[in-house]
Amino acid sequence: MKNYEKRxxxxxxxxxxxxxxxxxxxEKLKSLRIETPSWGYGDSGTRFYVFKQKGAARDVWExxxxxxxxxxxxxxxxxxxxxxxWDYTENWEELLEYTKSLxxxxxxxxxxxxxxxxxxxxxxxxxxxxxxxxxxxxxLECIDIASKLxxxxxxxxxxxxxxxxxxxxxxxxxHRLEESLMEVYKNxxxxxxxxxxxxxxxxAFYLTDVGDWGMAYLLSTKLGPKAMxxxxxxxxxxxxxxxxxxAYLIDEKRLGGFHFNNKKYADDxxxxxxxxxxxxxxxxxELVAAEYDGIKxxxxxxxxxxxxxxxxxxxxxxxxxxxxxxxxxxxIVDRKFLKKYQLEGDIVSAEKILxxxxxxxVMPIIYKAREELGVPLDPISSLRDSGYLEKIRKERV
Ligand code: PSV
Ligand code: MN
Numbered sequence: 001m002k003n004y005e006k007r008x009x010x011x012x013x014x015x016x017x018x019x020x021x022x023x024x025x026x027e028k029l030k031s032l033r034i035e036t037p038s039w040g041y042g043d044s045g046t047r048f049y050v051f052k053q054k055g056a057a058r059d060v061w062e063x064x065x066x067x068x069x070x071x072x073x074x075x076x077x078x079x080x081x082x083x084x085x086w087d088y089t090e091n092w093e094e095l096l097e098y099t100k101s102l103x104x105x106x107x108x109x110x111x112x113x114x115x116x117x118x119x120x121x122x123x124x125x126x127x128x129x130x131x132x133x134x135x136x137x138x139x140l141e142c143i144d145i146a147s148k149l150x151x152x153x154x155x156x157x158x159x160x161x162x163x164x165x166x167x168x169x170x171x172x173x174x175h176r177l178e179e180s181l182m183e184v185y186k187n188x189x190x191x192x193x194x195x196x197x198x199x200x201x202x203x204a205f206y207l208t209d210v211g212d213w214g215m216a217y218l219l220s221t222k223l224g225p226k227a228m229x230x231x232x233x234x235x236x237x238x239x240x241x242x243x244x245x246x247a248y249l250i251d252e253k254r255l256g257g258f259h260f261n262n263k264k265y266a267d268d269x270x271x272x273x274x275x276x277x278x279x280x281x282x283x284x285x286e287l288v289a290a291e292y293d294g295i296k297x298x299x300x301x302x303x304x305x306x307x308x309x310x311x312x313x314x315x316x317x318x319x320x321x322x323x324x325x326x327x328x329x330x331x332i333v334d335r336k337f338l339k340k341y342q343l344e345g346d347i348v349s350a351e352k353i354l355x356x357x358x359x360x361x362v363m364p365i366i367y368k369a370r371e372e373l374g375v376p377l378d379p380i381s382s383l384r385d386s387g388y389l390e391k392i393r394k395e396r397v
Contacts, residue, residue, distance in 0.1 A: 080099070
């Protein structure tokens with residue numbers, strides 16, 4: 001971090017030689033917005049055990065306090081996603097006021113269709129109409145909460161699936177899902193969006209009703225323009241080319257948002273960019289390439305991680321930095337030459353354009369952006385020095 005200005009100037013010069021303006025990259029980094037999840041600040045664990053953390057947020061108010069800390073230290077995380085009923089409160093107006101008073105705002109509202117005995121055979125796909133109606137009513141309640149809080153996006157993960165071959169009629173489940181979602185879609189507010197999240201397995205292990213991006217995409221096109229696809233990086237089989245999915249969704253104008261995290265095996269919820277930073281860079285490369293090609297994106301960048309052994313606020317800060325790094329590296333890709341080499345079939349040179357950008361140390365640009373945003377150059381050390389962690393450990397018993 002020391003002497004970063006000298007490194008910034010050197011980088012400015014070398015990027016300038018390729019016609020890339022470091023100031024533009026820095027401005028883009030300053031305007032990137034990343035939403036953090038309320039559930040990332042409370043105690044959570046695996047299905048085997050929850051290691052309780054001293055100072056972990058105990059309710060929605062404390063989760064918002066922690067999210068506000070992350071925003072204060074990064075300057076780029078002004079919204080916090082809420083999960084209903086985990087974050088349920090009687091008085092939404094009071095919650096909104098509280099949120100604003102801490103300098104942040106509520107973000108996407110996430111309905112919960114996976115923690116109720118009634119949902120054993122599914123929620124929106126359940127064979128029992130009464131249960132489908134109950135699930136629809138829950139989402140409508142979330143839409144109502146979203147409009148009270150001024151939230152635009154409903155992030156919907158449909159956990160429905162079956163565990164055994166023959167358990168239910170697959171086509172019938174598809175019809176029930178479409179019918180249920182039509183009902184939801186009709187009730188979206190004017191500026192609202194329904195972000196449909198897919199996941200290939202878990203909690204069901206035979207089939208998942210929205211198992212991949214194709215199913216989510218198909219649903220979104222049947223519903224209408226307010227329905228978009230949400231890509232959670234942990235929700236694909238190993239080896240899936242996520243950047244290709246991203247490029248397809250961009251081209252079809254259906255990319256609505258991300259749930260950032262990283263996986264080694266399955267939906268591990270590891271720190272975004274910690275296992276495969278090159279994959280994250282290649283995803284950002286598609287996003288930046290689209291903007292370079294004049295495509296207007298409207299994508300919600302959200303983190304979906306809940307760690308039970310790392311300090312939760314620190315890990316959120318670490319995640320934000322990893323995203324900023326991937327974005328900055330994608331922004332310094334020499335796109336003119338990349339195109340040229342692609343057209344000439346010079347594969348080695350084309351690939352080298354990407355690896356050169358990926359291997360560049362972009363931290364000087366991030367430091368400069370932090371300085372101009374008026375936030376600490378090293379958010380994690382700053383959090384550790386601030387006394388905030390000691391304070392919450394003492395207060396939250
Ligand atoms: C499911 O694995 C998921 O990714 C969905 O987004 C949920 O809402 C979230 O995790 C929290 O459980
Ligand atoms: Mn998710």
